[in-house]
Amino acid sequence: MTPSEFRQQVRRGDFRRPTAGYCGEFAQANLVVLPKAHADDFLRFCTFNPKPCPLLGVGEPGQWQVPSLGRDVDIRTDIPRYYVYRDGQVAEELDSLETIWQKDFVTFAIGCSFSFEYMLAQAGVPLRHIEEERNVSMYRTNMANVAAGPFGGNLVVSMRPMRGADAIRAVQITSRFPAVHGAPVHIGDPREIGIADLQAPDYGDPVTVKPNELPVFWACGVTPQEALRAARLPIAITHKPGHMLMTDIPNSRLAVF
Secondary structure, three states: OOHHHHHHHHHHOOOOOOOOOOOOOEEEEEEEEEEHHHHHHHHHHHHHOOOOOOEEEEOOOOOOOOOOOOOOOOOOOOOOOEEEEEOOEEEEEEOOOOOOOOOOEEEEEEEOHHHHHHHHHHOOOOOHHHHOOOOOEEEEEEEEOOOEOOEOOEEEEEEEEEOHHHHHHHHHHHOOOHHHOOOOOEEOOHHHHOOOOOOOOOEOOOOOOOOOOEEEEEEOOOHHHHHHHHHOOOOEEEEOOOOOEEEEEEHHHHOOO
């Protein structure tokens, strides 16, 4: 299935699940949509925090097309599930933004770790959440983001349990992809970054961590959702964690050497 065919499935309402493991050769994107009055501050937030917020594209005010992401992308309909934040809290979960779209909305597409998972799978690195058909585990940490205007909060990380040799290989592979979060930010004891219980993720689903495995943590594109909680804007929109926008950007184009 091509990314365009995948987006058509989402647009028709035929796909409402997490997007990990689909269209593996192409980049997936996290979403933030907010009023133009706050767009400059959010752009600075992304610039100050490139690990969790690597930008893949930014839209023009009021436009739901972002041509750099795909010729036929419609931000209003092409993500399986959306969160609508009001005053810093999730107020609604929607399948479409068509009825609430505003002429001053600005779209930010942020790189997603689901993109580098394809490279990990190609290298034979097992991914537990895909094996168990679950959403990836995501956690709030005690690591503060660099604030910009009203946007701040703490870093959110995604976790994948791995044997030591696989963790080393994962570091080598993901280091080449800074546009989709790059290398891990922490390996090992989760308490060192403020996570008390791996079986109680703040977003996503818990997965099995075997005795011979290390938890490996990457900066996560859900981090802006914590920033939106802190900012308490009258309205802002994101993807539901794990439910990404499929783009036409080949992952191979995002590699650095």
